Amino acid sequence: MLARPEWTAPQFAACRTVSRTGHILVVAILLSVVPAGAQAPSPAGSDARLGEKILALLDQGSEKTAHWGLAVVSLKDSRKLVGWNEDKFFVPASTAKIITAAAALTQLGPDFKYHTTVGRTGTVTAQGELDGDIVLVGRGDPNLSGRIFPYRRGPKRNRDPATILQKLAAQVYASGLRSIEGNLIADDSYFVTQPFGSGWEVDDLLWGYAPPVTALALNDNILNIHVLPGRIAHQPARVRVELLEDYYQVENRVLTGPRTKTLPGGGSVNAERFLGVARRPGSKRVVLWGQVPVRGTGWSRQLSVEDPPEFAGEVFRRELVRRGIKISGDLIVRRSEPFDFEDLTGSARPPEPLSATVLADYLSVPLAESLKVILKTSQNLHAEMLLRTLGRERRNVGSIEAGLEQVYEFLQQMDVRENQMILRGGSGLSRQNLVTPSAMVQLLRKMHQSEHGAAWRDMLPIAGEDGSLAGRLRGASTRGRVWAKTGSLTGVAALAGYVENKDGELLAFAIFVNNSESRNGTITRVIDRIVRLIAGS
Numbered sequence: 001m002l003a004r005p006e007w008t009a010p011q012f013a014a015c016r017t018v019s020r021t022g023h024i025l026v027v028a029i030l031l032s033v034v035p036a037g038a039q040a041p042s043p044a045g046s047d048a049r050l051g052e053k054i055l056a057l058l059d060q061g062s063e064k065t066a067h068w069g070l071a072v073v074s075l076k077d078s079r080k081l082v083g084w085n086e087d088k089f090f091v092p093a094s095t096a097k098i099i100t101a102a103a104a105l106t107q108l109g110p111d112f113k114y115h116t117t118v119g120r121t122g123t124v125t126a127q128g129e130l131d132g133d134i135v136l137v138g139r140g141d142p143n144l145s146g147r148i149f150p151y152r153r154g155p156k157r158n159r160d161p162a163t164i165l166q167k168l169a170a171q172v173y174a175s176g177l178r179s180i181e182g183n184l185i186a187d188d189s190y191f192v193t194q195p196f197g198s199g200w201e202v203d204d205l206l207w208g209y210a211p212p213v214t215a216l217a218l219n220d221n222i223l224n225i226h227v228l229p230g231r232i233a234h235q236p237a238r239v240r241v242e243l244l245e246d247y248y249q250v251e252n253r254v255l256t257g258p259r260t261k262t263l264p265g266g267g268s269v270n271a272e273r274f275l276g277v278a279r280r281p282g283s284k285r286v287v288l289w290g291q292v293p294v295r296g297t298g299w300s301r302q303l304s305v306e307d308p309p310e311f312a313g314e315v316f317r318r319e320l321v322r323r324g325i326k327i328s329g330d331l332i333v334r335r336s337e338p339f340d341f342e343d344l345t346g347s348a349r350p351p352e353p354l355s356a357t358v359l360a361d362y363l364s365v366p367l368a369e370s371l372k373v374i375l376k377t378s379q380n381l382h383a384e385m386l387l388r389t390l391g392r393e394r395r396n397v398g399s400i401e402a403g404l405e406q407v408y409e410f411l412q413q414m415d416v417r418e419n420q421m422i423l424r425g426g427s428g429l430s431r432q433n434l435v436t437p438s439a440m441v442q443l444l445r446k447m448h449q450s451e452h453g454a455a456w457r458d459m460l461p462i463a464g465e466d467g468s469l470a471g472r473l474r475g476a477s478t479r480g481r482v483w484a485k486t487g488s489l490t491g492v493a494a495l496a497g498y499v500e501n502k503d504g505e506l507l508a509f510a511i512f513v514n515n516s517e518s519r520n521g522t523i524t525r526v527i528d529r530i531v532r533l534i535a536g537s
Contacts, residue, residue: 044083045072050537051082054530058084063526066516071437072509072534075448075498081507081537086441089422089434090512093487094378095494096428096435098460099421101371102447103410104386105456107394110368114141114389118168119356121182128178133329135356136168136316137187138216138309140389140398141364142382143373145219149365151372153466161219161243162315164362169319171360183329184320186313187354189336190215191388191398192344198400199430206279208302210429213384215398218312219243220381221305227275227288228298230256237292244315247305248279248286257291275299282306309333336398346395346402368455375459375485376467380427387426400425414446428487440496440510448498448508457483460497463531473528477502477535484509484531491516493523501537509534 043051050072058068069085104112116139122132143149146159160166195212196205204210211221224242229235237254241247254275275290284306292298305311313331320327334354338344364370374382391402404423411421420439424432447456461467464479468486473479484497496510511530516523 044086045080047072047081047537050533051084053533054082055084057526057529057533061518063513063516063518063523066518066523067514068512069437070509070511070530071441072507073441073445075445075506075508078445082534083438086438087420087436089436090494090514091431091489091492092428092433092435092440092496092512093489093492093494094380094428095440095485095487095496095510095512096423096426096433097374097378097383098440098485098496099407099411099423099435099443100383100387100390100426101374101459102414102443102456103407104367104390105371105452106410106413106450107390107406108367110366110452110455112367112393114364115139116141116144116164116168116362116364117358118172118360119354119358120177121354121356124177128176130177130180130182132180133182133185133356134172134177134180134320134327134359135185135187135334135354136216136313137190137354137356138214138312139190140215140385140392141362142217142220142379142385143364143370144217144312144362147373149369151369151376153470162319165218165312165316166319168360168362169316169323169325172320173323173325175359177325177359179326179328180320181328183332184313184317184327185332185334185354186216186309186316187334188214188216188309189334190392191336191385192341192400193335193337194388194400197384197425197427197430199424199432201429201431202281204429205281206277206304208304209380211304211381212306212308213381213388214308215385215388216309216312217381217385218308218315220379221308221311222302223247223305224300225250225277225286225288225303226298226300227254227292229292229294229296231294232256233258233294237298239288244311244318247311247314248284248303251285251287253287253289255291256294259294259296273299277301277303279303279306307333309335338399341397341399344397344399344401345405346391346397346399368459372459376461378468378486380429383427384425384429411443414443416442428489431489431492435512437510437512441508444496444498444508444510448506457498460485472524473531475532477532478528481535482531488520488524490520493520493527495527495531499531499535501535507534 069090071086072082117137119135124130144164146157146161148156208222226240228238235256239252279286310333387403388398390406392398394406395402416439420436422434424430460483461469463469463473463482481500484495487494493513
C-alpha cells in the first residue's frame with residue numbers, strides 16, 4: 001500500500017483535528033530534511049561522470065545548504081543514470097500536477113467531457129411562465145470561461161468570459177421560457193464543499209492562483225481588477241473590475257502620483273508605483289491603497305472570487321435578464337456539505353440531484369485539451385477540480401479524499417513503491433505533499449510506456465517553446481528537446497519530465513529543491529544547468 005491519509009473528518013483550511021496521519025507527516029518531513037553533510041558522498045547510478053558534474057553545481061554558493069534530490073533514468077532500458085537523495089521526501093510544488101493529470105488521463109480517458117446543464121422544476125404555461133425554479137448545474141468543467149481551444153503555444157482568451165453562460169441563456173430563451181416565478185438555483189453539489197486544500201497558506205487565498213474550488217466555476221473563479229492613473233497628479237486613480245462590476249465592494253484609496261520624484265541630492269527618477277490590496281476571508285470588501293504614476297501603465301491583478309457558485313449564478317441571472325427572461329425569486333446556492341456524508345472516500349452516495357427538466361446544456365472540450373491547460377500553464381484550480389472529478393466519476397463522491405483514493409489506486413498500477421508519495425491535494429499548492437524523485441521518475445517512465453505515451457509527453461511544457469518553459473532552456477541542446485513540468489513555492493523549486501540527450505535517447509528525470517534560501521530565479525538557473533548537463537550526456 002502507498003502511504004495515504006486515514007480520512008477521519010472533513011477537511012477545511014482554517015481548522016483541523018490532528019490525527020495519527022498528522023504525526024506520520026511530521027515524522028516524514030523531519031526525516032526528509034537532511035543536512036548537506038549527511039548526504040551520500042557520491043551519486044548513485046551508472047553515469048558517474050554526469051553525477052559528479054551535477055554535484056559540482058550543487059556544491060556552489062548558497063545552493064550547498066539547500067536540500068537537493070534528483071533521479072535520471074533511461075527510457076530505453078530503465079537504467080538509472082544518476083540518483084542523488086532519490087528516495088528522500090521532497091515538497092514537489094506544481095510537479096504534483098503530473099500525478100493528478102496522469103491519473104485522470106488514465107482513468108477517465110482523453111475523450112472524457114464535462115456536462116453543464118440548465119433545468120427547470122414545475123410547469124411552463126403557453127405564455128412561457130414557469131411556476132417553479134430554474135437550476136444551473138455545474139459538474140466540474142474548469143473551462144467555463146473565454147478560453148479558446150485547441151491550446152496552441154499559450155492560452156488565448158479572445159472571448160467574453162461569460163460566453164458559455166450566454167449560450168446557455170440563449171437556449172433557455174429558445175425553449176420558450178419568458179418568466180420564472182420561482183428561484184434561480186446555482187447547483188454546486190456535484191463536489192463536496194471543500195473550497196481549500198489541506199496545507200494551503202492563508203496568504204494565497206486572496207489571489208487568483210488559489211481561489212475556492214467548486215464544481216460550478218466561472219472564469220477560473222477569478223475577477224480581474226485594473227487600477228489606472230488619473231489624468232493629473234493627486235487625482236484618485238481609476239478602478240475597473242471585469243465581468244461583474246459590483247460583486248465586490250471596492251474602496252479605492254489609490255492616488256495618482258507625479259511622473260517623477262526629485263532626489264535629495266538633485267536630479268530625478270521615475271516615480272515608484274506602490275499598491276496594496278486587502279480582503280479578509282469571508283468578506284466582499286476590497287480595499288486598495290497606494291499610488292500609481294501619472295501616465296503610467298497602471299496595475300492589474302487577479303483576485304479570487306469569494307463564493308464562485310453565487311458569482312456564476314449572478315452572472316447567469318444577468319444573461320437571462322438581458323435575453324428578456326424575468327426572474328421573480330432569489331438566487332440560491334445548492335451545496336453538498338461534508339457532514340452530509342458518512343465517508344468522504346466514496347462508500348456513501350451523494351445527495352440526490354434535483355429532479356429537473358433540461359432546457360439547455362453545454363458539453364466541454366475533451367479532457368486531453370483541458371490537461372494541456374493544467375500542465376502547460378500550471379493551473380491550480382483546474383488541477384484541484386480534476387482531483388474531485390476523479391472522486392465523483394469513479395467513486396460517486398466529489399471530495400478530496402475520494403479523488404486521492406483514486407490517485408493512490410492509479411499509482412499502484414504504475415508500480416510506484418510503497419511510502420514514496422504522501423499526497424494532500426492535486427495542484428501542488430499544499431506543502432504537505434511529499435514525493436521522492438525516484439517515484440516521480442517511475443511514474444514518468446510508466447506513462448511513457450502507456451497507450452497515451454506520445455500524447456502525454458506533448459501535454460507538458462516544451463523547453464523554449466510554450467507553457468511555463470517558453471522562456472527557459474532555449475539553447476540548441478535543449479530547445480524543443482525537453483518536455484517537463486515546473487514547480488515553485490517560496491524556498492522550493494522543481495522540474496520533472498523528459499529530455500532527449502545528444503545521442504537522441506529519451507530520458508526521464510526529476511529534480512527537486514527544498515529549503516533553499518536563494519531567490520527562485522537563482523534556483524531555476526541551477527536546475528536549468530543540470531538539465532543542460534543531462535541533455536549533453
